[in-house]
Structure formats: structure tokens, C-alpha cells
Amino acid sequence: MKKLIYALLPILFILGSCEKYLDVNKNIDAPDYVEGYLYLANITQQYQGIYWDIRAIGPLTQMMGTTSTxxxxxxxxxYASGRDEGGEMWRVVYWNQGMNLENLINQSMDAEDWTLAGIGYAMKAFSWxxxxKIxxxxxxxxxxxxxxxxxxxDYQKDVYAQVREWAYTAIELLERPDDHNYGTKISDNDFIYHGDKAKWIKFAYAVIVRNLASLTNKTDFAGAYAEELITAAGKSFQSPDDDATVEVAGGSQSAPYSGYNNxxxxxxxxxxxxxxQHEYAVQVFTGTVPEYDESTGDKIRLDQxxxxxxxxxxxxxxxxxxLDEPGHFDPRVAVKLATTSNPTFLNLDDTDNVKSYQYYGGGFTGTVGPIGQAPSYYGRNIASTVTGTVHxxxxxxxxxxxxxxxxxxxxxxQFCLAEAYWKLDRPSEAFDAFKKxxxxxxxxxxxxxxxxxxxSATGGDKITRNLFNTLSSEYVNGPYVNGLTDFTLSHIMMQKWVALYPWGAPEAWVDMRKYHYDIDYTGEYPSNGNGWIQALVEQKPDSDxxxxxxxxxxxxxxxEGRKGSYDVRNEGSPSYRLRPRFNSEYMWNLPALETLKPIPGTADNYQTSIPWFAYPQEMPQ
Structure with a gap:
């Protein structure tokens, strides 16, 4: 019965009321069968788990800071032992989607419901x-x-290959002729593409692109992976209209269940x-990355x-x-970052007003940063409230x-594609993808x-869509995009970081780890004594x-502002992975964890174990 309970509980949790669905069970005492399409709504909504885990991954990428214990x-x-924070995607894959997704795929395959089975395989590839990667x-x-x-x-190299196999299976199934009349069964329960097969095929190719993009720093990328990435990108999304998102009903305090809200x-x-928001995010978005004195590590104060x-x-x-010149202002700062400027939302369509906003970021574990206090993500220096005259x-x-x-x-x-072209020494094609x-x-x-x-100080964005579009056109035609004359890998990866902010923190963390956080080391990858020691990480200066x-x-x-140290159990290294979910693996599966190499999963520094995708060659034994 354990397997059947796994399949049912998440469905009842999402749908709220089970009365409508009681008649789908053949066994009056316990559920033993659910039609395939009924799994679909629950499976798509479980992707909220990504946003749960970004509270752990965001700080690792310096997109976020946090004071949460x-x-x-x-x-x-x-890693704080004995806790499940940072383990939500583990729960999503093995439990929330888990047997629901397996049943959807298997039942659909048996029924030759190729469209539904293809959607299932596409989501399975994405989730795994x-x-x-995490x-x-x-x-x-x-x-x-x-x-x-x-x-x-299973070791990551094998999981990677299986992910792409599932994605290609999804494509093959979705391209099969399917004369089954689904009516609204798929369209009403698919909160991503509403049963649009063409977009699901593009999505499956997107999974392949993302999978291969994490391998760009491997020594065999050009020969083993690059062309597959380029081919998949050509068959994947063709415009922002293809973006993959999960619809959220909303309803705020009036929603029947809080989970209806983002x-x-x-x-x-x-x-x-x-x-x-972390101070690094503010520096990047506002163009205020400071110069550090390389002899002391201190910022150079000007007081101007x-x-x-x-x-x-x-x-x-x-x-x-x-610098107040046309094309130098990136309007994404006024949307992606929060500011306490203009609390009553005046003149949101005025260029000078919007450009005058000031942005502050916090530290790793405190809201006070080097030049001011970081606001909440909603733009005030207090915890969010939805009542009162100001909320x-x-x-x-x-x-x-x-x-x-x-x-x-x-x-x-497109940034994945630009990076691939760059690694193939095809800069003109890389630049074209970068601009797109x-x-x-x-x-x-x-x-x-x-x-x-x-x-009215009652929430919302502090720029109009019309002004944003005007300023974005100026920016794109300015010196940082179309007019860029010193195009480098940094432009690709940092624009990708900005594009991922903060919803794509897991992929941004992939990129930062495959480039080893810009640690200064010799050989193939950093290690104790070659990139870091117990209380110091050697990082490349910006002049490198x-x-x-x-x-x-x-x-x-x-x-300056980075003169701390990691817990002694890290042995000087930054984190390269999140540990598995405590309540499944460390409570019930310790023997399997103990066998992992090169660092056992039970070791105090397992979170510093470099994953396969970040090794230039194969993992050391």
C-alpha cells in the first residue's frame, strides 16, 4: 500500500477537496487507480519547490542574502545537520511528483496516449x-x-545521459501521430502549455540545451557536446512566447487555499x-562594481x-x-531589484524620476550592506504586510x-548558445546569440x-511597461549590447546571470561552480592548498x-567586505552541492551515502564535493 499512498496524497493536497474524485477508485477502501490526466495538474504545480530551494541557492550565488536561521x-x-532546508527539489522528484509522474507515464504508455506520455517524459527530464545539478x-x-x-x-555522468534520453523520448512520443480525443483533459490540467504539443517538444529540447550547457568547461565539450547543444537550441524556443512557466491562480487572502498563491x-x-537582494546584485545591476586595491583588498573611497x-x-x-547618458541605463534594475525610492508610485512614466531611484543591497547574513540597508523584495525596510494605509x-x-x-x-x-559558440571560437555567432x-x-x-x-503606497512596480520598453530599446542599442566592442565570455555569463535573477538561481549556481567561483588555482580544478586553505579563498582579481x-x-x-571564513568542517572550500534531503537519506539510507566517492555523503564536508559536470575531465576516484 505504500506505493498507492505516495501516488494519492499530493493529488488530494493540491486539489483541496476530494469529493469530486472519489468515484475514480475501483477499491472503495483505498485508491488503486487514477486516470493519467488527473495527475497532470498536481505534477506541474509541484514546481513551486524550485522557489522553495532558491532561498538556499540564492545566497550561494550572491543573488540573495538572508537572516533566516x-x-x-x-x-x-x-550544511546544518538534521534539517531539510535546501531539500525541496529532492522531495519534489521523489515524493511530490514521484510515483504520480511514474504512473502518468506508465499508464499513458499502456493506453498509447502518446501526447500525455510525452509531456510526462519532458517533465521528468526537466526535474531530474x-x-x-543541485x-x-x-x-x-x-x-x-x-x-x-x-x-x-547513481553517479552524475549516468544521470546526465539518462536525462537527455528521457528528453529525446518525450520528443519522439510527442511527434507520434495521436488520434486520441482528449477533449479538455490535457488542456485543462496542463498549467504550462495547455497541451500544446509543439511547445512541449521545444521544452524537451530546452532541457537538452540546459543539460549540455553545464558541460561547457569540460575539456571534451567541443567534440562531445557542443554540436548537440547547438542542434537542440535550434529546435527549442524561438522567442519569449515559448518561455516555460507554470500558471498560478492567485487570489491572495481570498484564495480558498494559500497554495493557490505564488x-x-x-x-x-x-x-x-x-x-x-545581495550587495553584489545591486553592484551588477547598477554598474557600481567597485575597484579594489590589489595590495590591500580595500575599496578606494572617493567621497564624491x-x-x-x-x-x-x-x-x-x-x-x-x-552615468546619465542614453543607452547606459539598464531598466531591468527598476523591475528586478527593490527600492524604497518613490514609495507612493509617482511619475512612473518619467525617465528622470525612474533613473533617480537608489538601490541598496545587504550582506550574506544581514540587511545592512556597504552603502545602505537592503529593502525587502517588495520595497520597504520592514516585513511585508497587506493591511493598513501603507502595505x-x-x-x-x-x-x-x-x-x-x-x-x-x-x-x-540564447545565452547557453552564445557560450557554446564562444567555446567553439565562433565569436560572431556567439555575439548574435548574446544580443538575442x-x-x-x-x-x-x-x-x-x-x-x-x-x-498610493500599496505595492506594485515602480516603472510603467511603456517606459521600460523605451529604455530597454535605448539600452540594447547602446554600448553594452549592440554597440559592444570588447565582447568577452564575461559579457555572456553575467548577462545570463542577470537574466536568471533570481528565479534561475539554480542554473546560475551551475555556471558559477563550473567556473569554480573564479578561484585562482593551477591544474584542472581547485583543491586544498591550491585555491584555498582553511581560512582563505584565493580568487582572481578583476584585473585578471x-x-x-x-x-x-x-x-x-x-x-573589503569579504574577510570572513567558512566553517572549519568545509576545510576551506566553498559549497559545490546541496546535501540530500535529511529525512530520507540521512535517516534511512546512510549505507548508500557512505559509498560515494571521492567524498562520502556522510563526511562533514560532503557539500564541498565537486560534481562531475564541474570537473574538466572525469571525477577522481
Whole structure:
């Protein structure tokens, strides 16, 4: 009966009332069969789990800071034993989707419902791709074998290959002729593409692109993976209209269940004021990455600008917002970042007004940053509220109660393609994909703008969609995109980081790990004594032309604001993976964890074990 309970509980949880569905069971005492399409709504909605785990992964990418007791360990690249934070995607794959997804696929295959089976395989490929990128080695072959009380782990290289096989299976099934009359069974329960087979095929190719894009720093990327990535990208998303998102009903406090609202919306209080934009995000978005004195690691103070009193790095990769010239202002800052400026939403269509906003970011574990205090994601220096004359309403941008969950976008794929072309030494094609990526992210960003009400401090975005589009056109035609003359890998990867902010933090973390956080080391990959020691991480200075993420420094990097250290159990290393979910693996599956190499899953520093995708060659034994 365990298997049957696994399949049923998440369905009843999402649908809320089971009265309508009691008649689908043949066994009056317990459920023994659910029609395939009835699994679909629940499976798609479980992708909210990504947003759960971004509270752990966001701080690892310096997109977020946090004061939450449960997530501070992740900001410090350490693992707090005995807790399940950072294990939600583990739960999604093995439990929330779990047997529901397996049953959907198997029953659909038996019934020759090729469309439904293809959708199932596409989602399975997407979920497992994210799972292994976050956690590394995972139980795959043993995952859903009835009767097993322990589950052996599969190594990431094998999981990667299986992900692509599932994606290609999805494509093959979706391309098969299917004369079954589904009516509205798929369209009403598919909250991603409403049964649009053509878009699901593109989505499956997108999974392949994302899977292969994590391998760009491998020595055999050009010969083994690049052409497959390029081919898949050509068959995947063709514009931002193909972006994969999960619809969210919303309803705020009037919703029959709080889960109808976006996990990051005000109604669910999951971001509150325990999470906030990191100072690095503010520096990137505003073009205020500072110059550090390489002899001392300190910033160079100028005191000429009361808002930003430090000497700026000569080369800003994304923008230089403090320079008031057309094309130098990236309007995404006014949407993706929060600001306490203009609390009553006045003159949202005025260029000078919007450009005057000031942005502040916090540290790793505190809201106070180097130049001010980071606001909440809703734009105030207090925890969110939805009552009173001043409140946050239903949120803003993708932090709204009714905002969809973003899974992947055309913009992201274009940056993956640009990086692949760059690695193949095809810079003109890389530049073309890069420009398409920036334009696409502008379109995706604009789609979710909902301006606040003029004169009323009750939440919303602080720019109109019309002004955003005008400024984005200026920016694209300016010196940082179309007019760029010194195009580098940094431009590709940092624009991708901006495009992923913050919904795509898991993929941004993939990129940062495959480039080893810009750690300065010799040989194939960093290690103790070669890139870090117990209390110091050696990172490339911004003057190093091989540095990918300009201005990015880990906590023990010994530059101003980064002179801390990691827990001694990290042995000096930053985190390279999240540990498996405690309540399944560390409670019930320890023997399997103990066999993992090169670092056992039971070791104090298992979170520092470098995953296969980040090794230039194969994993050491």
C-alpha cells in the first residue's frame, strides 16, 4: 500500500477537496487507480519547490542574502545537520511528483496516449536535470523499485545521459501521430502549455540545451557536446512566447487555499524580510562594481558621490547607471531589484524620476550592506504586510501572488548558445546569440510589470511597461549590447546571470561552480592548498582577463567586505552541492551515502564535493 499512498496524497493536497474524485477508485477502501490526466495538474504545480530551494541557492550565488536561521548556513556555504532546508527539489522528484509522474507515464504508455506520455517524459527530464545539478549523485535506477528499503546512488555522468534520453523520448512520443480525443483533459490540467504539443517538444529540447550547457568547461565539450547543444537550441524556443512557466491562480487572502498563491507572493509570507537582494546584485545591476586595491583588498573611497562613495571599476560589464547618458541605463534594475525610492508610485512614466531611484543591497547574513540597508523584495525596510494605509498589496513583478513560476526562458537558452559558440571560437555567432538573449530577457522582464497605483503606497512596480520598453530599446542599442566592442565570455555569463535573477538561481549556481567561483588555482580544478586553505579563498582579481564574474568574491576572499571564513568542517572550500534531503537519506539510507566517492555523503564536508559536470575531465576516484 505504500506505493498507492505516495501516488494519492499530493493529488488530494493540491486539489483541496476530494469529493469530486472519489468515484475514480475501483477499491472503495483505498485508491488503486487514477486516470493519467488527473495527475497532470498536481505534477506541474509541484514546481513551486524550485522557489522553495532558491532561498538556499540564492545566497550561494550572491543573488540573495538572508537572516533566516534556517538558511544562514547556506549563505555561509555550510550544511546544518538534521534539517531539510535546501531539500525541496529532492522531495519534489521523489515524493511530490514521484510515483504520480511514474504512473502518468506508465499508464499513458499502456493506453498509447502518446501526447500525455510525452509531456510526462519532458517533465521528468526537466526535474531530474535540476535534481542532479543541485545534489550531484542521486538514486536513479533504484528510485521507484517496489519493496526496496535502501537505494543505491547513481553517479552524475549516468544521470546526465539518462536525462537527455528521457528528453529525446518525450520528443519522439510527442511527434507520434495521436488520434486520441482528449477533449479538455490535457488542456485543462496542463498549467504550462495547455497541451500544446509543439511547445512541449521545444521544452524537451530546452532541457537538452540546459543539460549540455553545464558541460561547457569540460575539456571534451567541443567534440562531445557542443554540436548537440547547438542542434537542440535550434529546435527549442524561438522567442519569449515559448518561455516555460507554470500558471498560478492567485487570489491572495481570498484564495480558498494559500497554495493557490505564488510561493514568493505577499499572501504566503515566505520572503518576508528574512531574504533580500545581495550587495553584489545591486553592484551588477547598477554598474557600481567597485575597484579594489590589489595590495590591500580595500575599496578606494572617493567621497564624491554621497550615494556611491567608492571608486568604480573601470570596466562595468552590464551597465554604468550612474552615468546619465542614453543607452547606459539598464531598466531591468527598476523591475528586478527593490527600492524604497518613490514609495507612493509617482511619475512612473518619467525617465528622470525612474533613473533617480537608489538601490541598496545587504550582506550574506544581514540587511545592512556597504552603502545602505537592503529593502525587502517588495520595497520597504520592514516585513511585508497587506493591511493598513501603507502595505505591499499582492506584491510586484514575479513576487506577486498571481505571478507564474518561471522554469526556463528563450533568453536563457540564447545565452547557453552564445557560450557554446564562444567555446567553439565562433565569436560572431556567439555575439548574435548574446544580443538575442538580452532582447529576450527585456521582453520576459516586461511581461510581469504591474505598476503601483499613483499616489498610493500599496505595492506594485515602480516603472510603467511603456517606459521600460523605451529604455530597454535605448539600452540594447547602446554600448553594452549592440554597440559592444570588447565582447568577452564575461559579457555572456553575467548577462545570463542577470537574466536568471533570481528565479534561475539554480542554473546560475551551475555556471558559477563550473567556473569554480573564479578561484585562482593551477591544474584542472581547485583543491586544498591550491585555491584555498582553511581560512582563505584565493580568487582572481578583476584585473585578471580570465575572470568570468567581475566583482564577484566569496566570503573568505580577503577583499573589503569579504574577510570572513567558512566553517572549519568545509576545510576551506566553498559549497559545490546541496546535501540530500535529511529525512530520507540521512535517516534511512546512510549505507548508500557512505559509498560515494571521492567524498562520502556522510563526511562533514560532503557539500564541498565537486560534481562531475564541474570537473574538466572525469571525477577522481
Amino acid at each position: 534556517f538558511f544562514v548556513p547556506f549563505a555561509n556555504h555550510y 536535470d535540476m535534481l542532479t 545534489h550531484g549523485e542521486v538514486p536513479m535506477e533504484d528510485a521507484f523499485v517496489p519493496g526496496l528499503l535502501s537505494h543505491d546512488y 510561493f514568493w507572493g505577499t499572501a504566503r509570507s515566505n520572503l518576508t524580510y528574512s531574504y533580500f 558621490n554621497p550615494y556611491y562613495p567608492y571608486k568604480l571599476a573601470e570596466k562595468q560589464i552590464i551597465t554604468d547607471t550612474l 505591499d498589496g499582492i506584491g510586484r513583478w514575479i513576487y506577486r501572488d498571481d505571478a507564474p513560476y518561471i522554469l526556463t526562458t528563450y533568453a536563457e537558452l 538573449g538580452v532582447v529576450a530577457d527585456m521582453a520576459t522582464t516586461a511581461r510581469y510589470i504591474y505598476p503601483g497605483r499613483e499616489g 582577463p580570465s575572470k568570468v564574474y567581475q566583482g564577484f568574491y566569496l566570503r573568505p576572499a580577503q577583499v
